[in-house]
Amino acid sequence: YIYIYIYIYIYIYNTLVVKEALNFWGGARVQPKDTKNAEPVYEPATGRVLCDMIPCGEVEVDEAIKSAHSAYLKWSKLSGLERARIMLEAARIIRVKRRDGIARLEVINNGKSITEAEVDIDVAWQCIEYYAGIAPTLAGQHIQLPGGSFAYTRREPLGVCVGIGAWNYPFQIAAWKSAPAFACGNAMVFKPSPMTPLTAVILAEIYKEAGVPDGLFNVVQGGAETGTLLCHHPMVAKVSFTGSVPTGKKVMEMSAKSVKQVTLELGGKSPLIIFKDCELENAVKGALMANFLTQGEVCCNGTRVFVQREIMKPFVEEVVKRTKAIVIGDPLLEGTRMGALISKPHMEKVLGFISQAQQQGAKVLCGGEPYVPSDPKLKGGYYVSPCVLDNCRDDMTCVKEEIFGPVMSILPFDTEEEVLQRANNTTFGLASGVFTRDIARAHRVAENLQAGTCFINNYNVSPVEVPFGGYKMSGFGRENGVVTIEYYSQLKTVVVEMGDVESLF
Numbered sequence: 001y002i003y004i005y006i007y008i009y010i011y012i013y014n015t016l017v018v019k020e021a022l023n024f025w026g027g028a029r030v031q032p033k034d035t036k037n038a039e040p041v042y043e044p045a046t047g048r049v050l051c052d053m054i055p056c057g058e059v060e061v062d063e064a065i066k067s068a069h070s071a072y073l074k075w076s077k078l079s080g081l082e083r084a085r086i087m088l089e090a091a092r093i094i095r096v097k098r099r100d101g102i103a104r105l106e107v108i109n110n111g112k113s114i115t116e117a118e119v120d121i122d123v124a125w126q127c128i129e130y131y132a133g134i135a136p137t138l139a140g141q142h143i144q145l146p147g148g149s150f151a152y153t154r155r156e157p158l159g160v161c162v163g164i165g166a167w168n169y170p171f172q173i174a175a176w177k178s179a180p181a182f183a184c185g186n187a188m189v190f191k192p193s194p195m196t197p198l199t200a201v202i203l204a205e206i207y208k209e210a211g212v213p214d215g216l217f218n219v220v221q222g223g224a225e226t227g228t229l230l231c232h233h234p235m236v237a238k239v240s241f242t243g244s245v246p247t248g249k250k251v252m253e254m255s256a257k258s259v260k261q262v263t264l265e266l267g268g269k270s271p272l273i274i275f276k277d278c279e280l281e282n283a284v285k286g287a288l289m290a291n292f293l294t295q296g297e298v299c300c301n302g303t304r305v306f307v308q309r310e311i312m313k314p315f316v317e318e319v320v321k322r323t324k325a326i327v328i329g330d331p332l333l334e335g336t337r338m339g340a341l342i343s344k345p346h347m348e349k350v351l352g353f354i355s356q357a358q359q360q361g362a363k364v365l366c367g368g369e370p371y372v373p374s375d376p377k378l379k380g381g382y383y384v385s386p387c388v389l390d391n392c393r394d395d396m397t398c399v400k401e402e403i404f405g406p407v408m409s410i411l412p413f414d415t416e417e418e419v420l421q422r423a424n425n426t427t428f429g430l431a432s433g434v435f436t437r438d439i440a441r442a443h444r445v446a447e448n449l450q451a452g453t454c455f456i457n458n459y460n461v462s463p464v465e466v467p468f469g470g471y472k473m474s475g476f477g478r479e480n481g482v483v484t485i486e487y488y489s490q491l492k493t494v495v496v497e498m499g500d501v502e503s504l505f
């Protein structure tokens with residue numbers, strides 16, 4: 001069996017140009033007829049054009065949704081065990097055959113380091129494997145009623161679900177949304193971010209190879225307009241969205257028009273609280289994990305680092321030392337720990353936040369500058385050296401707004417009561433973290449933080465078994481964990497009369 005690479009790789013000076021169609025429905029790649037709105041997609045590491053993203057219009061979106069609906073009619077009739085077998089095969093194909101190639105493509109399209117991308121792909125197959133395990137366990141309840149009558153509940157799929165993804169975890173987000181959807185018997189139309197169109201279509205091919213019915217997982221490329229078409233389509237039952245708060249609000253508003261269910265995974269400005277009794281080295285490592293994964297472009301990052309005043313000096317010293325040691329550069333190299341930001345405008349936005357922070361009185365302890373690698377092919381890339389900001393105050397923009405870049409803001413605090421009040425003083429509520437050796441304090445702080453996740457003595461660990469999602473304006477609904485079944489299924493109650501009808505009339 002000769003494995004045929006699906007992508008046509010044209011290597012020019014060791015670089016990749018993608019020419020293949022990036023949409024997928026009816027079990028095959030599709031190229032939209034109208035190419036006039038094509039947008040260039042860039043390789044963040046080099047700044048060069050990687051391919052064109054051709055957005056789907058009304059006709060294409062409609063075709064994809066109809067294709068999903070026809071697959072839904074078949075898929076929803078399979079038993080959980082039958083669905084599980086196919087999903088396990090998809091997970092196996094990723095794990096055994098495709099992992100390295102997808103990770104490489106993710107790096108080329110997103111700019112994150114290969115080491116991180118490999119983890120992302122592993123998390124993706126783990127997610128599919130996990131929900132394959134849950135699929136056969138889905139069941140209703142039997143409820144005994146008087147006189148031998150009874151009721152039972154059926155856990156039924158919703159129908160055609162839409163997934164709208166962000167650019168920071170392109171492949172992983174597609175898996176996080178499709179796996180629980182498929183376990184429950186739904187079909188999906190997925191729209192990646194227009195900046196990262198490359199890898200979702202590979203997931204579509206993998207599902208097909210594993211044996212899902214044609215149309216079960218479809219990919220439509222495009223930006224806001226295509227997203228709007230998806231959210232308005234009458235055949236769509238649910239929208240699961242990952243992205244910014246303003247867009248999330250629009251998605252919810254559009255979905256409300258036809259009462260579609262929504263899951264919103266939005267942004268954050270999460271607090272990480274470091275008490276003086278912490279194990280300092282772990283706290284420092286935790287702070288770096290909380291801020292610098294994927295160049296800081298992570299929604300659950302702990303970007304407000306509250307440090308108890310007594311340990312401020314040693315903590316800052318160690319954080320700065322380790323931050324300066326982060327190897328920036330070619331994300332495809334094994335030794336690289338930080339790659340390039342997603343785009344030039346985004347890089348400029350991040351740098352703008354840093355200069356604004358300085359104007360407002362923050363002190364740059366390290367980084368925060370454009371970084372130009374020595375390799376000539378990387379000269380046009382969007383690199384920013386990881387930045388630690390000191391002298392921060394709660395009212396500064398860099399402390400209040402999501403920067404989505406490698407920028408850590410450090411804030412001193414004195415008491416637990418004070419820091420909890422300050423940590424919660426935000427409209428976001430995605431994640432939080434606490435470092436302390438005092439177990440009672442750790443759980444007390446976890447209880448009192450208004451966020452969907454609290455990490456105790458670590459940060460940014462999200463195994464697929466564990467629910468992930470927000471409080472407040474960081475959204476609602478959950479991804480991962482058993483609970484996500486609730487967000488991709490509906491419960492039907494069947495009431496069975498075993499006697500005669502007792503009519504009042």
Ligand SMILES: NC(=O)C1=CN([C@@H]2O[C@H](COP(=O)(O)OP(=O)(O)OC[C@H]3O[C@@H](n4cnc5c(N)ncnc54)[C@H](O)[C@@H]3O)[C@@H](O)[C@H]2O)C=CC1
Pocket residue numbers: 164165166167168191192193194222223224225226227228231242243244245247248250251265266267268298299402403404
């Ligand atoms: N929670 C998270 O994981 C993420 C948060 N963000 C935040 O959002 C900021 C901007 O990033 P963007 O990619 O521009 O986020 P965005 O929220 O604009 O885009 C997210 C997704 O929604 C789609 N979209 C945009 N407008 C839409 C509309 N009207 N209807 C339906 N879909 C629509 C986009 O095409 C993309 O697929 C970042 O700087 C960051 O602060 C970005 C990416 C991920």
Ligand SMILES: C[N+](C)(C)CCCC(=O)O
Pocket residue numbers: 168169242293297298299300460461462
């Ligand atoms: C993988 N993880 C937990 C670091 C981040 C996932 C959430 C996101 O899309 O930003």
